[in-house]
Amino acid sequence: MNIFTPSNIKELFEIRAKHSNAVLLAGGTDLLAQWHNNKSHPQKVISLSGIKNLSFVKEEKNYVEIGALTTHSVIAADRTIKKLLPVLSYAASTIGAPAIRNMGTIGGNIANASPAADLPPALLIYDASLILASQSGNRELKLSEFFRGYKLTALSDNEFIYSVRIPLPPADIYSEFFKIGTRRAQSIAKVSFAGLIKKDKKGIETIRLAAGSVAPVPIRLYETERFLQGRILTRSVISSACDIMLKYLKPISDVRSTEEYRKFALKNLLTRFLNKA
Amino acid sequence: MYIGKNIDRTDGWDKVTGKIKFIADIQMPDMLFGLTVRSPVSKGKLKEIKFDKNFDFSDITVVTAKDIKGENYIHIIKDDMPCLASGQIEYLGEPVALIAAKNIRKAYEALRHIKVEVEEETPLLGLEEIVKTYKREPHSLTYFYQPQINKGNIKEGFDEASYIVEAEFYTGFQEHLYLEPQGMMTYQKNGKFYCVGSLQCPYYVRPAVAKVTGKKEDDIVIIQAPTGGAFGGKEDYPSLLAAHTALLCQKSGKPVMMIYDREEDISFTTKRHPSYVHHKAGVMKDGKILVLESTILFDAGAYVTLSPVVLSRGTLHACSVYSIPNVRITAKAVKSNIPPPGAFRGFGAPQTLFAMEAFIDTIAHRLKLSPYEVRRKNLLKTGSEMATGQQLTEGVAIDRCLDRLISISDFKKKFEIYRKQSKSRETEILKGIGIATVLHGGSFTGSGELMLKSKAAIQLNPDGTLEILIANTDMGQGVQTIFPQIAASKLNIPIELVKCPLPDTSRVPNSGPTVASRTTMIVGRIITLCCDELLNLFEKHYKEKIKIDNGILLLTKSKKRIPFRKAASEIASKKPLYIEKQYDFPPEQVWDEQNYKGTAYPVYSWGAIAIEVEVNKYTFEIRPVNLYTVYEIGRAINPKSAIGQLEGGSIQALGYGLMEKCELKNGKFFQNRLQTYIIPTSEDMPEIKTEIIEVPYPRGPFGAKGLGELPHNGVAPALRNAVLNALGIEINEIPINPETILKYMKNRGLV
């Protein structure tokens, strides 16, 4: 294995240009486990952790920006995030256990593109974008457009995730993240659900819903949102919303849960969320 | 003197500082690392082991069946399991060859260049398939063992009964998940093989290695390394691992170590047997059980290994703590094509006790009686006759355990409140409480201890220190602490003088395996006999009656006072004084293995368990909130250590009942890593309250009975009964995870 340890972004770009097949390594919590289990590792690895200034939480006027190497521990404990993006803060606190949270990063959690990743559903309901950096400049891409298929992303060979930009949510919303894990800690989601809702007298003004572990990628539930938009919540509206949601989702049975259970739980989590809203 | 005292673990400081050396922490010069080449399919004929011609195998040691100088099987009960398969393949992952290289990376590289070709046959896989086949054409199955229990007349029982209650129960695999994976090293010195490793039963390993290497048993030395948990998982499996490292060592002439990777460990080593139990009972209106007719099937895997004795214990615990006049139990260990399941804390009893304890609540539920009352109606008491005809003449403490449990858990009140709550209110959380009452027979089943003829020894050294020489291993349960407490108390000497080293078969006699909750009760007794003998020898030496008081020998006639150390230096002046005794098997313990009649166990330990759960109505997630347990164990030699065993066992059992799912997919364990095989974390813990009741067992050392396995017996059924209380549905399988609840709710049209 060849390991590169750039200490700044310029060096990173130079190495990437020469070694386009190199794997990017952030906290290592996903990749090292994979290497161990496969009893093999990639030929070339570029570690990002030596790059200064990739771990930060910045509050701007309209958004919060989080550096790609910011760890789950920092995200879970950060006061700004707790206040402005409580669902993200909580989702970060449900990842693994303390040591894992001290190692794993938001950038890695996204780039690894696991359907069961905990941060993406929370970020999706906040309408987050990624700042993808390359030698030719930065581009901003909605997180919902980043995941392209099972473990596939829109990240091109010369890019890396620089930061996550999260627009401030509207005031007076109800939001939550619900993770059904295999156990109460050190747990991977069987089903995760995130929702954000704002109602006025005429009905639902804003609604954003997302789920994890129920599709090949973490997913925004656009069809369900569109159906709910503007409606008054009644028993039958909620029931129809659930039907629509399940029409568009094809969860599978795997090592952690069953298709049947995932559908059931997700339906109940949406119902529960809408009832509480 | 030290009995009932919370003595700190003698190996504790080395453990908390990380200084203690487990097998993987040891290195020897020139040591090679071994790996196993395994069958890729579940059943078939081994055609060829192909070694990639483009890979340089010159510095890789390779062993196949052809290299075996002795006999190619692992000696356990029946010698049917090959050490390395050469013709017939019976399970996926069966070892067919071994390799060793100078480092583990190199060994893995070589492994990737070996292909095993097998002509596939149709395997028998999974308990569901076994049960289906059993119901359709039972004669087409192969049975390793088929015990039967018959008592009374079941026809009369059913005729007389007011109700017939029937149910089927399933339990799944359980992985031991000792934190330290299997590991063994073998080296040669002066023509002998030394196997050092993580193991429970050195005298099981020794003959196994001798048979395979073609050596005499005296030329094989087994040394236990500090063992990072075992729970039965290192009872029989280390024999295979030691045989494998010994073969590699024999071929290469170098020390060889094998440390299983966690995935390999979960995939191919033993597990708790999956079980199917069908119960049919005839019951009176008041809950009195007149008759029980049961069928028990265990999936016994590819080879016999320990399955007969596991099933035997399972069968003997199938009636739980109840006195039932008419019983017929038909039990079968069924051969299939999975890695052989084996010993696991409880040894068959947790499976059948799950079924019976769940069944009691099923009876209560269907007859609209209280689970407490149904238990009370049928409980064993002193004078009762068990299904085997064994008369319980003394020490039946289950009623005391149950009543104490009911009181500390406030069961009756909570049960009623939660039962009513489940239908009415619109809450997110549904509460439930469930109980179970269990027993566990101490020591080997039937005549096992008679045949074992266990010998244990003490050695008095000239410096006045006393060594306890036993083959029993400390795998975390505290042998090295408890035994000095027993000997020091028996002799009335300071505990600092007594040491209990880890076993080395060149030094210790065969005191039998560390299994079956027997170590303290049986081997502890032999040590007390050795201590009595030492006192005799002192008396012979000084030619008068002696009492020892706090490390001082009091010569009763001459009134001399001699410090123990000084006396030791006199009696053991030239060489250490070695005293060995054999277990004095009680002649009144008679067991008829053919008819399953007589005294199956000399004594039983008792337990009552209550668990309170919260079930989330939206997700069916179950949260255990409170766990109350009351255990009667004779005498707690070291209370904090006893409680450690009881709590640890309870939580292992909680995992068994709640979350430890291990599915078989095409002959492979689906959940075969720590990320997917789920055991409880600190966050999953309920509040635990553990109480000990002591009814001393006259033959146990200071009254002690076995306690290590008992706590694994009752938590899973109590959990199931709590879910029944919370949701009103009978779930007849474990683990009860959200998916299981959903399946049952759907079947009943409740979702």
Next chain:
Amino acid sequence: MIKRKWQINGKVHNIQFEEESRLLDVLRDRLGLTGTKEGCGEGECGACSVIIDGELKLGCLQLAAVLSDGTDILTIEGVEKTALGKRIQKSFLESNAVQCGFCTPGMVMATYYLLSNNKNIDRRTIKTALSGNLCRCTGYRSIFEAVELASGRK
């Protein structure tokens, strides 16, 4: 080969290791610090917990080459030399929070990390702090008590 200069348990070490080595391999195989255990190799059991630059991390998920010169590493072998560490170890012994001892070094490290960073702890925080360290022997309660005892709360 990679060369690094780290401070391990208060002492500077110049070490060499292969590119693909995990910190766990370097500690155990190069430095003989075998108190740090491998229980799973995939970050699930916590037996390889160590403290790197003041943060609790896992030796099995830490690629060694990524740790630059000057990295400060504390392992179970170094904990005994600290007052807090010794107090924790004594509490574990007294509370019978140790059985087989394989998870114990990791448990002690997680406890050390908790108590170094928090004055006020309760059952809740203890359960969370130890949630990445699996124990199969004790049922955890005695470990919670050991942590409370070490914290001076009991």
